[in-house]
Amino acid sequence: MPDPYAPALPRPTEPKPYAPAELRALDRAHVWHPYGPMPGRQEPLVVESASGVRLRLAEPAEGQRELVDGMSSWWSAVHGYNHPVLNEAARGQLDRMSHVMFGGLTHEPAVRLAARLVEITPEPLQHVFLADSGSVSVEVAVKMCLQYWRSAGRPEKQRLLTWRGGYHGDTWQPMSVCDPEGGMHELWSGSLPRQVFADAPPDGFDAEPDPAYTTRLRELIARHAHEVAAVIVEPVVQGAGGMRFHSPGYLRVLREACDELDVLLVFDEIATGFGRTGQLFAAGHAGVSPDVMCVGKALTGGYLTMAATLCTSRVAEGISRGEVPVLAHGPTFMANPLAAAIASASVDLLLGQDWAGEVARIGTGLRSGLAEAAELPGVADVRVLGAIGVVQLDHEVDMAAATRAAVREGVWLRPFRDLVYTMPPYVTGDDDVRRICRAVCAAAREG
Numbered sequence: 001m002p003d004p005y006a007p008a009l010p011r012p013t014e015p016k017p018y019a020p021a022e023l024r025a026l027d028r029a030h031v032w033h034p035y036g037p038m039p040g041r042q043e044p045l046v047v048e049s050a051s052g053v054r055l056r057l058a059e060p061a062e063g064q065r066e067l068v069d070g071m072s073s074w075w076s077a078v079h080g081y082n083h084p085v086l087n088e089a090a091r092g093q094l095d096r097m098s099h100v101m102f103g104g105l106t107h108e109p110a111v112r113l114a115a116r117l118v119e120i121t122p123e124p125l126q127h128v129f130l131a132d133s134g135s136v137s138v139e140v141a142v143k144m145c146l147q148y149w150r151s152a153g154r155p156e157k158q159r160l161l162t163w164r165g166g167y168h169g170d171t172w173q174p175m176s177v178c179d180p181e182g183g184m185h186e187l188w189s190g191s192l193p194r195q196v197f198a199d200a201p202p203d204g205f206d207a208e209p210d211p212a213y214t215t216r217l218r219e220l221i222a223r224h225a226h227e228v229a230a231v232i233v234e235p236v237v238q239g240a241g242g243m244r245f246h247s248p249g250y251l252r253v254l255r256e257a258c259d260e261l262d263v264l265l266v267f268d269e270i271a272t273g274f275g276r277t278g279q280l281f282a283a284g285h286a287g288v289s290p291d292v293m294c295v296g297k298a299l300t301g302g303y304l305t306m307a308a309t310l311c312t313s314r315v316a317e318g319i320s321r322g323e324v325p326v327l328a329h330g331p332t333f334m335a336n337p338l339a340a341a342i343a344s345a346s347v348d349l350l351l352g353q354d355w356a357g358e359v360a361r362i363g364t365g366l367r368s369g370l371a372e373a374a375e376l377p378g379v380a381d382v383r384v385l386g387a388i389g390v391v392q393l394d395h396e397v398d399m400a401a402a403t404r405a406a407v408r409e410g411v412w413l414r415p416f417r418d419l420v421y422t423m424p425p426y427v428t429g430d431d432d433v434r435r436i437c438r439a440v441c442a443a444a445r446e447g
């Protein structure tokens with residue numbers, strides 16, 4: 001193509017860089033942060049750049065200019081930052097087009113990614129909706145399930161059933177299935193759709209499923225099956241709702257009950273997907289497949305926001321047989337080519353290496369490095385699964401003190417509620433895993 005900008009490309013002058021203090025003052029005055037007040041009360045650290053597993057700060061904090069990232073930017077940056085392969089995918093796509101609408105048009109990055117997701121997820125999942133965030137992918141999943149039953153002539157099936165302790169995002173439907181108590185959305189419990197809640201699944205990945213719990217769970221589903229469109233859960237690991245692990249056996253119980261009782265099953269794998277728990281998807285621990293599945297977070301290796309909702313042909317065809325035979329959802333930035341190209345590169349990068357070996361290696365490092373935390377006063381539990389390490393306190397963590405303690409050790413952590421936890425990038429070396437463990441212990445001690 002000829003260069004349409006060739007003759008007189010106007011180039012804005014480079015803006016003058018802000019001094020860190022100036023930047024922090026503007027941030028405080030104008031910019032919301034996650035779950036934050038306005039104006040902000042905490043002083044966020046200013047990140048200048050990031051590379052590998054390290055964040056580089058604009059000015060030292062607690063004597064540190066670089067921090068090892070123990071959070072993978074909330075589960076997403078599994079390959080670390082500034083990765084040459086992902087950068088190349090981004091640059092290549094940027095030079096072709098960064099975005100084009102998806103209504104009436106399609107493009108290779110989206111098609112390639114969708115086909116790849118179908119290939120690597122459980123077999124019955126065949127159709128892909130590319131959404132622009134995890135929360136939106138959950139909204140889409142819920143819409144699919146409700147519409148499936150509406151199309152089947154059973155519009156009364158429009159509630160959701162979940163277990164307590166979950167987290168599914170911050171938009172309206174996802175909020176309604178987040179843990180109703182002690183969670184971030186308690187304020188809204190009166191205005192949200194009223195869903196059906198089972199008790200949280202009993203703790204312990206390795207624990208045998210509790211028959212009494214299993215019976216109650218089945219009974220609850222049976223009692224509400226006439227009005228419930230879908231059961232939605234995070235398989236094996238409940239993330240932001242409390243970092244709890246449960247037996248994969250409960251997922252088999254849900255699958256059987258849903259099949260028997262005409263209820264759809266949704267797995268929210270937004271946090272657990274792409275290897276974090278030791279299986280490529282956490283459903284793999286149970287050997288069961290959901291009717292609808294959400295992925296996000298690590299999908300783009302942490303580069304851009306993108307998520308996907310996958311469903312079976314039964315669900316898609318059910319919707320298409322209805323009076324309104326379309327899925328009425330279509331975000332402006334649906335299937336963004338830049339994000340899709342990076343996502344495909346990230347998936348290829350992951351599957352092209354011994355990711356399971358890396359996750360197991362980090363898990364081993366976390367297990368040995370966090371063992372001493374169990375002896376600390378104020379620590380209630382220490383648990384590790386895949387590349388996730390959790391220290392649970394017997395009290396609400398002093399977030400500022402705990403964060404400071406971690407930063408002093410040269411590590412970025414984001415403790416919340418009664419939890420100090422880490423899910424490092426898969427490329428974290430053994431020395432850095434040990435450093436992260438020292439920081440988690442320090443944060444648990446001082447938080």
Ligand SMILES: *Cc1c(COP(=O)(O)O)cnc(C)c1O
Nearest residue numbers: 133134135167168169239270271
């Ligand atoms: C983070 C998360 C979401 C929400 O994703 P966003 O991209 O933040 O909207 C939903 N479900 C689970 C399990 C998550 O961990």
